[in-house]
Amino acid sequence: MFWKKTQAPAIPSRDIVRHFNEAAADEENFPSTIDPRIYHVQLILEYLGDLNAKRVLDVGCGKGRFARVLAERYPRAFIVGLDLAEAMLHHVPAGVGACAGSMTALPFPSGVFDCAYATESLEHAVEIEAAVAEMCRVVRPGGRIVIIDKNSKQWGRLKTPQWEKWFGRKELEKLLERHCRKVSSRPISYWEDVAPDGLFLAWLAER
Numbered sequence: 001m002f003w004k005k006t007q008a009p010a011i012p013s014r015d016i017v018r019h020f021n022e023a024a025a026d027e028e029n030f031p032s033t034i035d036p037r038i039y040h041v042q043l044i045l046e047y048l049g050d051l052n053a054k055r056v057l058d059v060g061c062g063k064g065r066f067a068r069v070l071a072e073r074y075p076r077a078f079i080v081g082l083d084l085a086e087a088m089l090h091h092v093p094a095g096v097g098a099c100a101g102s103m104t105a106l107p108f109p110s111g112v113f114d115c116a117y118a119t120e121s122l123e124h125a126v127e128i129e130a131a132v133a134e135m136c137r138v139v140r141p142g143g144r145i146v147i148i149d150k151n152s153k154q155w156g157r158l159k160t161p162q163w164e165k166w167f168g169r170k171e172l173e174k175l176l177e178r179h180c181r182k183v184s185s186r187p188i189s190y191w192e193d194v195a196p197d198g199l200f201l202a203w204l205a206e207r
């Protein structure tokens with residue numbers, strides 16, 4: 001007798017929501033602030049440029065630690081943080097819009113943002129192609145996108161939940177190229193003067 005091979009069911013997103021709602025209480029591993037000198041922040045600031053009067057989306061913002069720095073630096077920017085976990089959103093600072101939702105189906109019209117970034121959140125999206133497409137959809141033509149996430153070549157270095165996925169440089173470049181005219185990627189480290197150890201990659205794209 002032949003048995004049809006079936007794929008293991010994807011973990012329902014309610015498990016992921018529960019995981020991150022609980023994780024919000026863990027300030028050590030899910031901090032609400034970040035040292036603005038950390039290169040992950042600096043790269044976003046550098047690549048996105050002057051954000052005053054710009055509409056900016058933080059995709060999978062967590063507690064909004066990146067958005068906090070951007071909002072302090074650019075008080076006239078209109079910044080929205082979107083996250084699946086409402087308990088994370090309670091920590092998003094005043095002056096930053098907080099929106100509950102999934103990055104795989106963003107509740108915004110096309111082209112409404114000048115730029116968007118996602119830091120260590122795409123790795124949890126499960127439907128990666130949809131999440132990249134959505135992030136690109138909501139950014140206007142000519143607008144910029146930054147994704148910072150972990151390198152699939154380093155898989156195993158950290159403990160990860162079952163649904164987490166890390167990415168190869170070309171893999172995400174190809175997905176971004178479906179929607180963007182200019183795409184590049186590079187290894188980055190926390191500190192600009194320390195050589196990258198290969199764990200983090202940054203993808204930069206222009207719609």
Ligand SMILES: C[S@@+](CC[C@H](N)C(=O)[O-])C[C@H]1O[C@@H](n2cnc3c(N)ncnc32)[C@H](O)[C@@H]1O
Nearest residue numbers: 020060061062083084085102103119120121124
């Ligand atoms: C490791 S945290 C990073 C948070 C933030 N970007 C930062 O760097 O501080 C991952 C975040 O992605 C969020 N997340 C996971 N899947 C998501 C989805 N499908 N849509 C929106 N947010 C999601 C989680 O709730 C969590 O807050």
